[in-house]
Amino acid sequence: MSAKRRISIVMVLCMVLSWFTGVFPTERAQAAVDFDMTVNESTYTNLALNRSVTILEPDIHFDVINNEPLKYEKESDKGDTAKLALLTDGKLGNLSDWSNVTDWFVFYRKMKREVIIDLGDIQTVKEMSISFGQRSDVGIAPPFNVRYYVSNDGEQYHYVGVAEPDVPLFYAYNPGSTQMDRKLYKLSSLPDGSELTVQARYVKLVFVIDTFGWADEIEIRGVEGMAEDAVLPETLNFPDGFTYDELVKPGVPEGAEVAHQFLWYTGPMNEANKHFTDWTREKVMTMLGHRDIEGRYTDWYFDDILAIPVVAMVTPTTPTGTGAAIYKTKGDMLAFVDFIFQQETQLGAINWAVGELNKQLGTDKKVRINMAIPYLDDQNKSNDFGDIGYGAPFYTYAGDFASAVREKGMDPQSREGAYEMARLAVENKKAIVRWYIDEVISRFKAAGYDHLELNSFYWYHERVLAKDGEVEMIRAAADHLHEKGYYFTWIPYIGPASPYIWRDLGFDTASIQPSYAFRNSSKQIFPATEELARRVGGSIEVEYDDYRTLAQYLNYGYFSGYMTEAANTYYLSSNPIVVGAFAYAPRDNKETDSLSVIRRNVYDRVFEYVKGTYQPRFTATLVTNVTDKANIGVNVKLPLADNFVKGNFTIMYDVGKAAYDTYDLGPALKGKADVVVDHSTPGEVKVSFDIHNPDDALAGDLAGKQKILEGAPDLLTLKFHKNDGVNDTDITPRLFVLSADGQMITRDNIVYLNWGASDLIPGSLEEKIAGASDAVVKALRDRDYYDIARELVEALPDSLQKAEFQAKLDSIDVNPFRIEWQSPADEFRLGNDAKMTVQATNLTTSSKQMTLIMGLFDTTSGEMVAYTAVTQEVEAAKSITPTAMIKIPASGTYEVRAFVWDSLDGMRPLSNRVTVPVR
Template identity: 25%
Template sequence: MPAAPSTRPSRPWWRAAVALFASLAVALPLFGGTAQAAEPKDLSAGRSYTWSEAPDADRPDRGRQLTDGALGALDVTDPAWVGSTKGRTREIVVDLGGSKSITGIRAHFLQDWPSASVLVPLNVSFAVADSPRRWATVGRQATELLWGDGPARDEWFAWGVGDEGVPDRPGARAAYGRFVKISFSVHTRAAQLIDELEVTGFHGRIDGAVTPAPDRPGYLEPGRATAGIRDLALIYNGQYDNDRGNWTADELRPYLARVDRDGRPVGRLFDGVLMLGLLTPSGVDLGSGWARQPDWEWYRDKTFAPGGDLDQLDRAAGQVNAALPGPDRKTKVVLAIPNPGGTLTDFGDVDGDGITENLNADAVGREQALANQEKVVRWWTAGLIERWRAAGYEQLDLVGLYWLPEQIDVGPDGPEQARRVAEVIHDHRLTAFWIPHFLAYKAFQWQEVGLDAAAFQPNYFFEEMDPARIEDAAGIARSYGMGIEVEFDERAATDPALRERLLAYLRGGSRYGYQDAFVAYYQGVDALYRFATSTDPKTRELYDLVADFVAGKKIR
């Protein structure tokens, strides 16, 4: 029986070939009209690169060592390892020779601590660009090895399009660009050793390769995210010698108002106050994760005691309003949430069920530990707000709560713990504040976990280091979208080197642009009060310089 005639119209052979090719191109990358195998290539092999700052003289880069494909032994004396110690964040920029479809970037580091004083970086950033002036960050990775004692070990830090994608470009199969940048901060005492970097992908532009949107770095500006606070003074009211943590209205007034040498208010100063405590009578630090329920309750009761720290702040705010012309202004207040940690098995019974809260994942499992940590934070915040409302402060406005740990916990549930804390704060319609230190673990995730306002600590004041630290910290803060913390204590009045470090923060405000950003001020316990009331002109000058900085004047 003859075959039935086809009802599909015929078409030229080349159209059929084009259709076949198109179907293959869906599954295979397309390079200038040619189908290729889908196996990424090492695009950086043998390529040249530049360092933002030369490696250490005793561990130099002899030329293209990082792209020669040779890994060093787990031995710091192996010349394959290139070293960086102190100074600014290191940036290594690889020129791929032309725009490529980049699917992966990674870098290999060594750790040997404490015997060789070598640590892996805490965080490594990866960026792509068509021009070295228009970088687009595609990923950041925190160490999974973590810092710790032990034999020599190594770690790859990596970004891969399959795992992390390209920011704001869902479905992207590659990042398209010519230049790749790998960045990592360096420790003040330990070296960071790298022996290899690798960029993988395809020559040309494959289907799904996108040009990442360039970064738009910028400081956190005062506004809704900061509950309207521009300048936030840290007031420590924990347990200190000589009752220094017990505040009076007279001691607090020079923070809310700029005062003259006779102590009279002549203008406004800080528009926000963060009241926080660390040490308790038991000697346990509220930020350590080891403080138990009685320690937390002691701090809460001290803060809200009749005639106590908040009462004195309310009184000082009223005195400032009475002394200065213009409408009265409530002082914005942020209160602290201590760190529940993840170690305690007997925190205390916060819900009255007769069972102490176990916060330890090894003892009760990760999910139950997180739930118990959240329960403690909810108990604490509910108690704070209840006490605040009962106190009826007339001159104060509670606008936020501060997460006391200065980094995201290094455990596997650290980000989830921070996210739950932020959620609790938001449930009370308050702003979540945070102030991470310079080498804080996973600080770049602060917005991802739901925190609203963050100020980055340069930590320049506290130890001798490269003066470029202020500029370096400012750059990191801008890349993370944070504000900055200005740091000093009473020693600036008596130690010329520390005085200069304080001045470096103040001069950096206009030089690096953070003076108009959200700024937090660490001043030890009561340094600014001591400066304000000093009869020594040089010491009093420090108070006036800080006040000028807050007022927006350029410090020279």
């Protein structure tokens, strides 16, 4: 962290005064607000009065796709003449009771609206406005802005400008529990600053609804008829700021140079979950490079990293157990920054890994870093953020500025005074955002990373809360970053206004979230999201929650072309990259399981997508019931199927444990397809089908939120029985595996490959590596497995993975006992008894034998003259303390030697030798 300035007493007093008066350096000062201005103040005629209104809802399909209830604003409302008349009847809505909607037209969800006013004839337009109500605590939120377009023919519309609210959205005057504020969106000049004087018969207003949008009056003011100086719409050629009709290209400056950006979630976690963000050098390597199953890095994976706080990150302000980090103070912000800038992990590990991969791959690459800006949350309570260089308490809650407002001669309870308090709070929030950016830049430079480039910052919050001053914070960040030469990026989710307003806020690029993996959506969300992203010039995020929904993201990216033709961002949950790379040899001494192959498939399929080599994939699922060992059922389902009419796949099983009997066709194929089930090859059942009628093509979608198997086409159930002499415990679902081959063909003759095997294939290299890995893990816990592990590891082909296993085995002390001598005397006496006691602890999971041996040796001849042995069985994980005793003669020269063997026959040493002289 850069050293803070030392401030003299005089300077401190000056800064305190600045704080009280709200005077801080800002890029974009808030314009003065005239609260006395009436909504319809104008000398021109209201040309829209009682004119007809048409409402278009181009985004309504998003609510339908996401199964959102279309309530409050009924489908018939936009065609209800009486309700539409509320928008041009010359009457303003009632502000005294927000629950009274008599005078308001209520918009609900559905994102963008296009409201068209037919002026009857071509008129001369000088001013345009619409007003909305605001009551944020009940979800009544005006739009961020309103765009205006004009046309003379009703076909081609031309953009004339955008209007923002007359009073910023962070402030609404709601003095009572029922009162509502009003915001006016008035346009009287063209984008080039010239006076608005334009011919128009049709005026279109375009805005985006958050949740509720209550509009009361549209006014189009001007002069009837066509004035001589009125501009023809066709002569206007202003870009409207969000109509682009193309996806942002990969790697271009217009898209912040993003081609394939990995969302790297990190930050301090609680003790139980810290492994999620323990980004060591080894783990980071798998994120930056593609690691094959034998441990080699074959190519680069990601070279663009978005460092983003994990949701459940721990900050000083976050209450224990809340599960969601709160960023309210300087300490909260620094919790993330301090964690990121570590030398051996996090950014330090990334920098090291880039250098290492450059060596291994013969490249000279730098990795781009995009740094998240956590969302400042004042929690609507008094709070000192902490010193960011002003030498005084720093507040972000409006109520804390009452004294400052009184100093300015205002009443904090008045409209003007309350607005000023809110403004001062927002100015401080903007200052905090700038401080955070500067802090990160300073630390990055101080770290001296030779393989990393900080080129952008990212706004962490996925939805803009205008009532909290977030619009102003984002714009302040954008101005500050652009002044310093950094990009500013965002990944909003579909819904509210986010996908449309990102350019207005100052972001350089935005990647839109389809959210198919997490919501009750249909697959139509993919073409709809692409169309929206294309319209606004953005890109699309790939999201992972389950491999079957992930396949839909990748498939659509392939078919639409945005896999290679557009920038892509990747949300891949906590760390499936790491667990996928090490799927057959898990880290932290974990064993493989039934999902290991699926994890590896995710790692490899996403890599193919990043490299542009991915092919469309289907994702069959086996639902295996082994409850009745004489009637084992392996049901094959095809979740999220894409209209398949032909297909083939293979189920493999262990012929030593089970035998195939027959099959039953499921409803998806029974009576609808020719089906061939070939079980002529031992251990394999090959299935192929050909559907007669294309109308019966196999198709599936989510039945509900993350409900993948419900409604999936049920193909058939293969029947098996347990072989004689096989233990019931040996019959598990993992005996039956979908092999990696197979394909599906759609009714449009498009070929889909299999996503991959469903589990380890017997005899495959993957199975051998997994078996060796599991044995090594067991040997680390229990020395009984050492010999087995060594044998399995030695059978592997030479590789880096094999060498890693051998190194782990070499670190194991193979002695099954821990031997601790309890009473080694300094010396024994002639004519007395010599006693030796040891504590022997069995370190294995089975009973073991140990033998304590004690011998008396003549030191002159070197011969043993007497010995005694105590042999005992030691239970698993138990300890014993046997004692051996021997009688020493009254004369002679002797010494006593003692040691532990496994047995007198085996003679395997289990301890060092202890020698005690006899005096």
